[in-house]
Amino acid sequence: PIRWLLLELPNTEPPIIQAITLKHKGIKSDSYQVYGKRAGRRLREQQNNNVRLSSLEHSPVHLLANNVIHSRNIELANNDIAGKKVAVIGAGSLGGSVVMHLVRAGVTDITIVDPDRFESANLGRHILGVDDLGKYKTQALKERIQKDMSHITITSIPQYIQYECIKNIGLLDEMDVVVITTADWNSEEFMWLLHQVRQPKWALIQAWAEPHAIIGHVLITRPNSIADGRYLFDEHGSFLNRHSEWKDNGVSPLPGCGEAFIPGGPIGINTIATITAQSVFDVLTGKVESEAWVTSIGDIEKIREFKGTYVGPDIPDGCKQIVISREWPRV
Structure with missing residues (x-):
């Protein structure tokens, strides 16, 4: 009929x-x-x-094909990233947003590494939702992405990157870019060490937010580079060229445990995720020819409002958001 x-x-x-x-x-x-x-x-x-x-x-x-989904992205049409592979270490508020930006920008092969499960305290600034509570963040992200874009290849690794590399030292060898967003110095230092020892083809990108996510930084290496960014941090992992100062380094302890978090709202986190994802795209399309340090600076009046001190570069009066790209700082 x-x-x-x-x-x-x-x-x-x-x-x-x-x-x-x-x-x-x-x-x-x-x-x-x-x-x-x-x-x-x-x-x-x-x-x-x-x-x-x-x-x-x-x-x-409705055709769920790659060329249809991304047909309105002129930048992607002029830059072929087919076959490129990206790994994101850390699937928290920043890492989760970076992952979503990348898959919607055209990355079709992505690996996500994070040992944590999604909790109710994450709802306020994470891209995941109530249906994902209790799930591993990596698996929840995979399910959410493949629900909308089934053509994307996603590898979910709900484990610490250090443990996975002990089991398989060549885990990341085939990647084109590896992004770390954990804001945890143990894993960040490990990635710099792995990058130095393996001397892989992949570019390493480290991204993090300063307290309250008003300021964010992205450190970028070139593909096939042997640059080591560990000299830019002290023994505790604090960035030596931070642009704001805070009591207790702006870190808030979590009650009942030894963990802590860096405060910040979803708008600031998303801004930092945007410059991080753009940095990945620039590497994949061959636009990064030297090590770069990208900084996003928001409304510095908010820093004073939250009892912090701004110590970064001079910002024009009335500027509410600025992104600065330059060479790695010299310490």
């Missing part, structure tokens, strides 16, 4: 497909019951071979 006619409109790229649906009521002209006969005989006796069309409907067909 239903027939589909699919029409591809000529000279459309990505292709536009239209569907025409032809429907009729069925093989019976009416619906009354005939008792005492088997079903097959009843249908043969009442069948009308001249059934008229009862409805004609039209609808577009």
Whole structure:
């Protein structure tokens, strides 16, 4: 009783497909019951071979293909990143947003590494939602992405990167870019050491937020580089060129445990995620020729409001957001 006619409109790229649906009521002209006969005989006796069309409907067909999904991204059209592989170490508020920016920007092969599960305290600034509570962040991100874009290859590793590399030292060798967003010096220092020892092809990008996410930094290495950014941090992992000063380094302890978090809202986190994802895209498209330090500086009046002190470069009056890119600082 239903027939589909699919029409591809000529000279459309990505292709536009239209569907025409032809429907009729069925093989019976009416619906009354005939008792005492088997079903097959009843249908043969009442069948009308001249059934008229009862409805004609039209609808577009949605194609979940890579060239369709990204057809409005002109930057991607001019830069082929097909086959490029990216790993994101850390799937917290910053890392989760970086992952989503990357897959929507055209990255189709991504590995996510993080040992944590999604908790209610994460809801206020993470891209995951209530349905993901209790799940590993890496697995929840994978499910969410593949629900919308099934063509993307995602590897979920719900474990510390150090432990995974002990089991498989070459885990990241085939990557083009590795991003670390953990804000944990143990894992950050490990990644710099791994980068030095393995001397891989992949570029290493480290991204983090200063307290309250008003200021964020991204350190970028070139592909095939042997640059080591550990000299930019003290033995505790504090950046030696931070742009704000805070009591207790701005870190808030979590009650009942030895862990802590860096305070900050979703708007600031998303801004830092944006410059991080753009840095990854710049590396993948060959626009990074030397080590770079990118800093996002928001409304510095908020730093004073939160009882901090701004110690960064001079900002023009009235400027609420600025991004600065320069060479690595010399200490």
